[in-house]
Amino acid sequence: MGATVAINAPRGATGGAPRAAAAGARPPSDAPPAGPASAWSLLSRGMNLEALVRSIIREAVREEIRPLREELKAVAEGVRDYREVQGMHGGEFLTVEEIATKLKVSPGTVRTWIAAGALRASRPGVAGRDGRVYRIMRSDLDSFLATKQRDSRDGVDTKAEAARILAAVARKRRR
Numbered sequence: 001m002g003a004t005v006a007i008n009a010p011r012g013a014t015g016g017a018p019r020a021a022a023a024g025a026r027p028p029s030d031a032p033p034a035g036p037a038s039a040w041s042l043l044s045r046g047m048n049l050e051a052l053v054r055s056i057i058r059e060a061v062r063e064e065i066r067p068l069r070e071e072l073k074a075v076a077e078g079v080r081d082y083r084e085v086q087g088m089h090g091g092e093f094l095t096v097e098e099i100a101t102k103l104k105v106s107p108g109t110v111r112t113w114i115a116a117g118a119l120r121a122s123r124p125g126v127a128g129r130d131g132r133v134y135r136i137m138r139s140d141l142d143s144f145l146a147t148k149q150r151d152s153r154d155g156v157d158t159k160a161e162a163a164r165i166l167a168a169v170a171r172k173r174r175r
Helices: 039-044 049-088 096-103 107-116 138-151 158-174
Strands: none
Touching: 096 107
């Protein structure tokens, strides 16, 4: 019942001669056990003991983490599905550049609308500090555009207004 088994390591792998086996145990063998993943095959290929231990620990950690990775993937898929549903209901976020491209204005114009409070935006950041990039919800953009259309000057002759502005500019240049 109290028989101890010796580790049969090749000479030099542990810094000394192999320990003697206890009574009843098989004598040490110079031939390593078969199998590509065995520790003996790694040691015989010139891998030192420290690298072998690292390899074994790395494999053990991978085995422990594998279920967590699968659970994390499932959570990420759920979040992605939620965002797709939110995108259908106006919850999609847009950047300043995307809005500028869509409305054919400069990004500076969009930032001016945000600074003036005409277009609602958020600046997601870390640790309670504002981030550097604005995010605008599609629903906020839609309400902004609806407000702009209501506020537009219907019934005003744009050509006449443009001619009046050009005439005023020309008068200022002559002075």
